[in-house]
Amino acid sequence: MKKLSARRRHPLAAFVVLLFALAVTGGLYTAFAPSGEAKADQESSQSLAIEEGKKLYDVGCSSCHGTGGQGTTDGPSLVGVGAAAVDFQVGTGRMPMQQQGAQAPSKPKIYEQSEIDQLASYVASLGSGPSMPTKEQYDPSGADVANGGELFRTNCAQCHNFTGQGGALTHGKTAPNLEGVEPKHIYEAMQTGPQNMPSFTDGALPEKDKKDIVAYVKEANGEKSESPGGFALGGFGPVSEGMFAWVFGMGVLVGVAVWVAARTAKAKKS
């Protein structure tokens, strides 16, 4: 307080107060202004984002997906895939792809979230598709985990395994492990059906159900997941259990058997 009162008479104090006042007025104006004008504002920033997004697109994506997103032999058309698909593919590092292959693996993402948003705006402008989900759509807190589990077993476990450890598809394709995948990306994957994954439309799997599924995945395969019985051996079921029983279990028991059957050292040798 003392410091503040000492600086009150500083030559620049007037400017600071002025700036503060301006900020407050501006803020209040934004808060209370008629929504139409704010939308206009948003639209202009939207078109700015689309422009920025197009620049990024031309550099990073157009070689495969075509200059207007119409697709080439190397990559599918992006018309109508929506912002959610872009956010998923680029946000999980799947795009841009390093090389053509059975499917695009996830890897550290290359673009900042702000750049991804711009890219998404650009691609969304090419044709209407699922938009990016809001936090309250995908945030797992408060969701029904039991219902999510039931839905997960009906719709997801066949490819991703009981606890989302992933699994094999045909000809080298895989359903990825869901550990550490952000709730938003899980939600977007269900919305958009990336690569060979089918999509789950809101008609077939309503928003609340998707949220429950996200909650279940976080419960079953998150960093806070509990495994009351002990170390889960990867969660792959009987194959890893059998391997463990053979290698570790039989290994230890044979070791014990060797000790039991061996002779004690003779006095002469020691």
Next chain:
Amino acid sequence: MSNATDTAQKKKAPAGERVADWADGRLGIYTLAKANMRKIFPDHWSFMLGEVALYSFIIIILTGVYLTLFFTPSMGEIEYHGSYVPMQGIKMSEAYASTLDISFDVRGGLLMRQIHHWAALLFLAAMFVHMMRVFFTGAFRKPREINWLFGFLLFVLGMFTGFTGYSLPDDLLSGTGVRFMEGAILSVPIVGSYLSMFLFGGEFPGHDVIPRFFAVHVLLLPGIMLALLVAHLILVFYHKHTQFAGPGRNNRNVVGMPLLPVYMAKAGGFFFLVFGVIAVISAVFTINPIWVLGPYRPDQVSTNAQPDWYMGFSEGLIRAMPGWEINLWGHTLALGVFVPLIIFPMVLAAIAVYPFIESWVTGDKREHHIAQRPRNAPTRTGFGAAWISWYFVLLVGGGNDLWATHFHLSINSITWFVRIGFFVVPLVVFWCTRRICLGLQRRDREKVLHGRESGIIKRLPHGEFVEVHEPLTQDELHTLTAHEQYQPREIGPQTDDNGVERKVGRVEKLRARLSKGYYGEQAQIPKPSASEYEEITSGHGHH
């Protein structure tokens, strides 16, 4: 041998002794004790493998009885309201719900479940290893052929007891296994659909299969196994244990430690060691966490749907089989399922009947109590290794999806590998193993004739360098030459001295061919004879 009954003092005997006297007057226990109390058991770690199986069986029975106190073998549908939150409100069978209760509401119940399941996996693994020990050392030869069959039956029954037990919790994974069984039964020609209806009490899954499996799992199969196990052990005692050749150890004796006290302590202690190891494994590593698998519903499934390891080879068979199906005269023969169903017992039978084939080829009617070294029976060892590789290829097939994801392979390529490997891998392994055995036989022969390489280089007066070979001790010489070598059977001349043709059956010809394959010049290295040894050691043999 025994002087345990040597009780001189006639006065007031200690209480324990008086109880023993009382029992002897009614049960004749002293006669039994005379034969068995100081029974000799040879020391070798591989002779303890069967004990691992025996002890895990006891552990399974103990924990299994505990589990029956809490388990409800019913397929009645209820809504779960127990303490495991992610299942609350879910519809499930009482069997599944009671398994959840054992895991989350009975203190120590989860531990008992995990001990029961880990012990089951180890029981079968130990039986497998024990069986391979008996196989590779030729310990199945006369007089132990029947005990080999008892052991084999225990292994097969153990597989089915395991399968029925694994199905009891009625979870999504085991239910998928039961569904597979239904499909396999349906594929049986003519009676398939009837068998399926009778087993499930109607259409799959119905409401009967869990209670029926329960009776089979806790009563029928363990009862038979217990009887077989007792018979198996009685025969082990009766035949006395095999031993490896060595100084003082021959076909007419058994050298080792007495049951009382050494093996009482060692074998008794080993039970606690096995139990302790399994308890710690069950504390630290989870097994079959049915709470994340969910209750069974015929329209749900998860990837990584595999049975426990001992059924894995059948899973490999079924995954690798091409989808052949014959439709004729209004009937369907699903070869894609039925052929694996037929090969499944044949894989097991291949190893089970081997001892009888070998004894037929050798025509040997004598008793054998010396455990052979695998290298000294190259054809058998090759066959055993080939069988294991066959089994392993099928296990790979049974886990093809996990091989695909973990080694970044295509599931289709792995399936093709299994399809081809099923035929090729055992042949290659047989050939390689036999070569390796012959190589080891040659090395033994060299060692006997020329001694052990000492690593010491000596320069001879004329400048030549030689490595000094140390002669073997008498013990080693004896041990390395103690094995017997058969000669191939010969059919003999087809015509006798008078030119009359002798009838030689095709079976006899086959037997002679096999015998040549087993014991011909290509199949074993003659062990050094005394004269060869004398010739080399009598002075001028050094080089």
Next chain:
Amino acid sequence: MSSQGPDENVSEDKQPEERRSGVERAGGGGAPDPFADPGLPPHEPRIQDIDEGAAKRSERAVALLFAISMLATVAFIASYVAFPIDKIVYVWPIGRVSALNLSLGVTLGIALFCIGAGAVHWARTLMSDQEMIDERHSVAAEPEMEAKVKSDFVQGAKESGFGRRKLIRNTMFGAVALVPLSGVVLLRDLGPLPENKLRHTLWSKGKLLVNENTNQPLRPEDISVGSLTFAKPEGLEEDDHDFHSEIAKASLMLVRLEPNDIKDKRELDWSHEGIVAYSKICTHVGCPVSLYEQQTHHVLCPCHQSTFDLTDGARVLFGPAGHPLPQLKISVNKDGYLEAQDDFQEPVGPSFWERG
């Protein structure tokens, strides 16, 4: 001499002679056998046999192991009382585990293991390690005994008149052979006869396709290209007594294809605006096939990897399944909901003999 090289004259059944044992027996005339059995080596004492201090140390080690076991049992009881059943603790590196399960198992394991380790250490270090010899005896009986048993048997058999009175023998065989039949007959009521139960499902004309997730009837708009939806027949509820048996046959998988992509004419006829409805139950052994790859339109069965091509009548592309997945003919009713046109035209699920 024991058996020799292959050129040696061998006995008729080609079996090697048994090796003689003991040096003392080798000297019968010719040169001594260089490979003769030298006999059991002399016993060598252990440290514990000659040093009482070492033996005392072993004794203390055994007693210590038994004492640890006692403590571990006390700890077992203590953890049973102390830890609530739902307590989860984080233990590196195994993860978030039940405190009760971990502590009970580890203490029980230690209690048991230490008893075993104590007993074995006792046996190995303090009990005599003098090797002993048991002679073996032939399993088969001596000839006199064999002869006695056989003659007794012949006598007994003769006294029974078993061989002479053939009528008794044959009727007895008949009776004993027939009596187990009653046991077989009793098994009849294990289940009903198959009849045509495997041929029919709950689907019939006009039944609505109900979404498995929402329990609401499906409209064509709910299904877009590249999406995957599962349906059950209208009226089948989870509470129904036969829910499992019915869903095991009726479960449906819905996919929308571009009509141009559909190669099979019948598939196109039975679809609605490219929406095709296939049985979710694999024709191999009945797992729910549903690993739908939306770019290739292949479905894979997670159990045995049968692969079906949904654009071509669900033809089998790979794996052990023997025939395509059955398709359900669907259309839209006047209210705009998807409905079945009929039951499946062929039995769903695994093949069986009468399937045809």
